[in-house]
Amino acid sequence: MGQSHWVRLFLIMNKIRKRELRQEWKGKGLCIDCGKPAFPGAVRCANCLYRLRISNRAYKRRNRESYMMKDRERRARWIQEGRCGRCGAPLIENETNYCLACLAGRHQPVIKGVA
Numbered sequence: 001m002g003q004s005h006w007v008r009l010f011l012i013m014n015k016i017r018k019r020e021l022r023q024e025w026k027g028k029g030l031c032i033d034c035g036k037p038a039f040p041g042a043v044r045c046a047n048c049l050y051r052l053r054i055s056n057r058a059y060k061r062r063n064r065e066s067y068m069m070k071d072r073e074r075r076a077r078w079i080q081e082g083r084c085g086r087c088g089a090p091l092i093e094n095e096t097n098y099c100l101a102c103l104a105g106r107h108q109p110v111i112k113g114v115a
């Protein structure tokens with residue numbers, strides 16, 4: 001649709017403008033997130049540094065744990081069900097744990113509707 005094209009263009013323009021603004025702020029020694037005077041030796045102000053550190057740490061930890069657990073569970077289940085532990089494709093003869101395509105190093109996307 002024509003509309004989504006314009007929306008995408010708008011978003012891209014926005015992104016570019018934001019990046020330019022950030023470059024400008026950075027060049028002036030201002031915080032690249034909010035434009036306030038940056039913390040000495042950093043590209044962000046003390047406020048943004050603090051907020052970023054907190055949210056980054058929490059986000060990373062939460063994300064990694066849940067991702068790893070889900071991934072492990074999914075792979076174990078797939079192998080148990082006789083499917084490739086990497087892509088979830090049903091295994092055929094001569095295939096154990098992983099399908100031949102995965103063993104060959106070809107990346108196989110997860111088959112929709114299988115998981």
Ligand SMILES: [Zn+2]
Binds near residue numbers: 031036
């Ligand atoms: Zn800031």
Ligand SMILES: [Zn+2]
Binds near residue numbers: 085086
């Ligand atoms: Zn596979």
